[in-house]
Amino acid sequence: MKSGALHCAGKELRVRLRDRWALLMWLLVPLTIGGMITALSDGGQPQPTAQLLVVDEDDSLISGFLISALGQTGDAELIQAESVSRQEGQERIEAGDASALLIVPEGFGDAVLNEQPSVLQLITNPAQQILPSIVEEFLSVLTDAVFYLHRVFGNELKIITAQIDALAPGESEVFADPMIAQLGVAINNAAETLVEYLDPMALELAAAEDEAEEASGLTFALVFFPGIIFIGMLFAAQGLSDSFWKERESGTLRRTLVSPLSLTEIFLGKLLSGAGLLFLLSAAMTTIGFVYHGLSPASWLPAVLWLTLSGLVLYGLMSLVQLIAPTRKSASLITSILIFPLMMIGGAFFPFEALPDWLKTIGIWVPNGYLLERLKAYLFYDGGINALATSLPYALAMAGLLWMLCAWRLKAFAGRAE
């Protein structure tokens, strides 16, 4: 029994490895998509934008500077700031309508100028995972900047603030922006004469910015990376699942049935060889991704094993469809078409982070969506290895159920070879 299954698995592997083009395709599809997405994001194409609601209760020059700076995240437009009242802001963040709500308390500007402690309040949307963290990191950089600003230009700021305070309340709003522009000019002028001050500041800021990127950790391409591997797995699963019909049409299935090999051994042979190939494939793709994105080698093995298991779930699903389909043509057509909705909804093509909440909710109910979401929780978010460990029983149950159904269908399928 064991020896027969291994004998079958060896044959399957030999057949598969002979089909170089299919193997190459399974690797090239995800690599190409990954490469394209990386190129796009490096080229500064649209990225997910964080919607930031700002309540400015201070309404000072300093808070104005902070808020307008939040809107200035370069070409990428990572953050889109919108000024709101405290009540509106709180309502909208509760409704999940924005990534974060920033409240600048009254007296913030004065506190900065007088080097008094002051607290900025940031309320993030728990439903979104990366975008609020981008806001958070950016804000921490900015508050540092405000601090340095005061250190270097404390006097100029005091003068300008005094001028603004002298204006009537209505005028303050009208002049707020020109004032900031004026501040910019002042800074430029000062910068030219205060190179010795500016240099360490710039250095400090740059360091802070780097740190920020590392902390949030998630670049645009990285958000896509696990999903792209799933695209590869979907194609591989579809390709592998064709072998039942291939064997039936070439007559080798009938021939095996008259040999001492049992249907179970044929079945196990396909399952084992599939597992081996899916392992190699996910190992290759994961390695490329890990090296490119500089992910921790410690999470390599869990990720690869999880991907292999995910591949087996998808291989089981595709095989079941093949075994139910009435003809080889329809089997191949249905499974190839099936790849696309699974890919689209299951977060493989459009990452969950970019999907509307309702679609994401559906997406994690799709087998590959669930498995992908868990992998991301493990790799990027705070799930840790528990994110995989706790969902392992579900993943195993899914694979087990699908493959048991396949075994059951295979009997009828081979019988139809009469």
Add this chain to the structure above:
Amino acid sequence: MIVVNELRKQFGQLVAAEDVSFTAKAGQIFGLLGPNGAGKSTTINCIAGLLTPTSGTVSVKGHDVVSDPLGARRTLGVVPQELALYEDLSARENLRFWGGAYGLRGQQLEERVNTVLSQIGLQDRAGDKPENYSGGMKRRLNFGCGIVHQPDVLLLDEPTVGVDPQSRERLLERVRDQVARGACVLYTTHYMEEAEALCDQLVIMDHGKIIASGTMDELREMMGERDVLRVSGRFDGQAVRKAFDGMAGVEVLQVDADVVQLSAETATRRLPELLGALAESGADIQETTLARPNLESLFLLLTGKALRE
């Protein structure tokens, strides 16, 4: 070695085999002869365990194919009518797989694979995939895959269909080799020359039933001491039948618009009489041949139709 007892196989309403009984012995080539659709493949598939008999029993070397399928399968080698090869694997790898399927491993397997490769004349092309082979080469490989494990009982379903004469001769030689080492071979064909040249024992089937059986000599005897006269030309069917109706010792085997076959005792001496009767019926005679009876004429005698249509 193979005992088939009152086998019946029905596909829905269609009765593909009915009341089929025979025994094939070791060291013998047992032939199943019959036109397309006669039920040969149905019978052989019931023996191979691919089909479950509707009723009746089949046993192979004492193993009942229904109650002890694995025991039966271990003693069998099967060469299916349709090619059954892995197109992505080389000839050598195909042989290895099928040998391994019967439990051969390692050194023993390699030796058998090499022997079979040279037997089927593919040792020079052993590394090529069957997709690059000619029809005859594929057939030879298909045959080779069934004999790697040197089965006690070998089932061959029309192994020479679509094979060039040279490959066919070579294949028949290999079949004889199997018998020489003591195997029992069940051979189906619709080529009566092949059955005549190869088989020790024969069953002739038509419409799912056995219509004659025995050794070649026994079957010839069924024709009696008769010769077969074959006349080609142009004939009027009804007139021909009428002309010979009631003529003692003469039987009309076949009447077509362009060919008539008669079987008659001592036909040599009665030739003028027979041709005269034909001419009287208004026939236009072009060519005549007189022959010893063969399976073709026996089939004609039993069914009134030609074996190949």
